[in-house]
Amino acid sequence: xxxxxxxxxxxxxxxxxxxxxxxxxxxxxxxxxxxxxxxxxxxxxxxxxxxxxxxxxxxxxxxxxxxxxxxxxxxxxxxxxxxxxxxxxxxxxxxxxxxxxxxxxxxxxxxxxxxxxxxxxxxxxxxxxxxxxxxxxxxxxxxxxxxxxxxxxxxxxxxxxxxxxxxxxxxxxxxxxxxxxxxxxxxxxxxxxxxxxxxxxxxxxxxxxxxxxxxxxxxxxxxxxxxxxxxxxxxxxxxxxxxxxxxxxxxxxxxxxxxxxxxxxxxxxxxxxxxxxxxxxxxxxxxxxxxxxxxxxxx
Numbered sequence: 001x002x003x004x005x006x007x008x009x010x011x012x013x014x015x016x017x018x019x020x021x022x023x024x025x026x027x028x029x030x031x032x033x034x035x036x037x038x039x040x041x042x043x044x045x046x047x048x049x050x051x052x053x054x055x056x057x058x059x060x061x062x063x064x065x066x067x068x069x070x071x072x073x074x075x076x077x078x079x080x081x082x083x084x085x086x087x088x089x090x091x092x093x094x095x096x097x098x099x100x101x102x103x104x105x106x107x108x109x110x111x112x113x114x115x116x117x118x119x120x121x122x123x124x125x126x127x128x129x130x131x132x133x134x135x136x137x138x139x140x141x142x143x144x145x146x147x148x149x150x151x152x153x154x155x156x157x158x159x160x161x162x163x164x165x166x167x168x169x170x171x172x173x174x175x176x177x178x179x180x181x182x183x184x185x186x187x188x189x190x191x192x193x194x195x196x197x198x199x200x201x202x203x204x205x206x207x208x209x210x211x212x213x214x215x216x217x218x219x220x221x222x223x224x225x226x227x228x229x230x231x232x233x234x235x236x237x238x239x240x241x242x243x244x245x246x247x248x249x250x251x252x253x254x255x256x257x258x259x260x261x262x263x264x265x266x267x268x269x270x271x272x273x274x275x276x277x278x279x280x281x282x283x284x285x286x287x288x289x290x291x292x293x294x295x296x297x298x299x
Contacts, residue, residue, distance in 0.1 A: 023062075023147060025069040026054040031077040038078070042120050050074065050139060053124045059143050060162075070150050071095050071104065074142075076114070084119040090138075094146040096153055096213070100221030105213065107149045109257045110193075113184070114138055115177055128165065131172040137179075141169045141190065148197065152206050153213040159206070160198075167194045188249055196249040201241075205250040208237040212258075217265075228269050231262075235280050242284050255285040263291055267298035 030047040032038035054074065072094035080087045091111050095104040116135040126136040144166040148159030170190055173179045181191045196202055212234035220227030241248050266277040274296065281292045 021064050021066045021069055022055060022057065023059040023064060023070060024054050024143060025071050026051065027071075027073045028054065029073075029075045031075065034077065034079050035081055038081075042118075043078070045120055046076075046118050049118075049122070049124050050076070050135075053126075053136065053139055054143060057126070057143075059147055070146060072108075072146050074139075084117045086114075086116055086118060088114045088116075090114050092142050092146075094150065096150055098213075098220070099218035105217055105261060106257045107153055107209075108146055108253070110142075110253065112138075112142075112190070113178070128168065131176070134173070134176055134178075137169050137173045137176070141166050141173075141194075144169065145194065145197075149209065152209040154210075155214075156210045157203075157206050158210075163194060163197050167198060170194050188252060192249045193253070201244050202248055202250045204237040204240045205254065208234040208254070210234075211237060225270075225273075228265060228273060231265055232273065232277055232280070235262075235277065235284065238284055239280065251284060255288060259285060259288045259291055263295045263298070267295050 028047055028051040030043050030050070032043055054072075072092070075091040077089045077091075078086055079089060089111060090113075092108065093106060093110075094108045095106045097103070098105050114134075116138065117133065118135060124136050124139075125132045126140050131137060144162040148162035148166065151158035151162065170179055177183060179190055181189075183189050183191065197205065211230050215230035216227045216234060217231065218227075219230070238251060238254065241251055262277070262281060266274050269277065278292055278296055282289045285292075
């Protein structure tokens with residue numbers, strides 16, 4: 001797991017004050033284009049409440065530096081409102097920096113449907129051991145998924161503790177709509193998201209994340225061919241999941257975040273490596289075959 005430590009020294013007389021940064025650097029936007037007459041004060045309050053909940057809570061036990069906070073975005077597009085009941089589509093994305101560069105690599109990208117209650121100045125209370133509200137459960141669930149995937153990208157199985165926390169949130173909320181095995185579209189719902197990330201059959205997703213980032217993207221600044229080869233090794237690990245269940249949610253999540261980046265990674269690779277990557281990609285992620293076809297034309 002990454003060593004994360006931030007100590008702020010402020011000298012006032014003979015006193016030193018120590019402070020540790022929180023874990024997330026979340027950007028929050030609440031959109032109201034689909035509401036006929038949105039309450040601007042309520043919308044602004046909701047956006048601020050979600051922002052503070054994500055950014056001011058300490059989600060991990062690690063002490064981290066300010067520049068190690070995880071960049072993420074929550075775009076909450078309100079679709080309907082009945083009194084204090086809302087429905088929304090929510091786009092969630094997180095990224096992490098690539099070593100030796102100014103480039104940020106997308107780790108997690110997902111679109112979900114939310115139903116929740118909110119009223120003006122409502123405190124967003126959350127307890128790890130008990131269900132308190134739909135909104136705080138949703139926010140805490142995705143905060144832990146984001147942390148889990150980020151930690152996975154730095155060490156093998158580094159995110160397991162956060163996946164356990166997300167699963168516990170899901171289990172506590174099981175009596176609420178949206179958390180069950182049959183809720184949502186097909187098997188692409190919160191239940192399958194976290195269960196797949198913790199399923200022993202699909203555990204190579206964690207190895208793939210590690211190889212892709214630490215052994216792959218993070219070494220490209222000094223040895224781009226070695227980095228590309230390790231990214232391909234990561235994709236090869238994913239084939240183990242494909243062989244068990246080609247429609248696994250873990251594969252969907254991976255390529256939802258990585259398909260565009262993979263075209264850049266292999267677009268200027270040697271013809272041999274590019275063709276190997278192409279054959280693997282169209283097997284693992286046939287939905288984006290047209291994108292990968294374009295990759296072959298890149299010089």
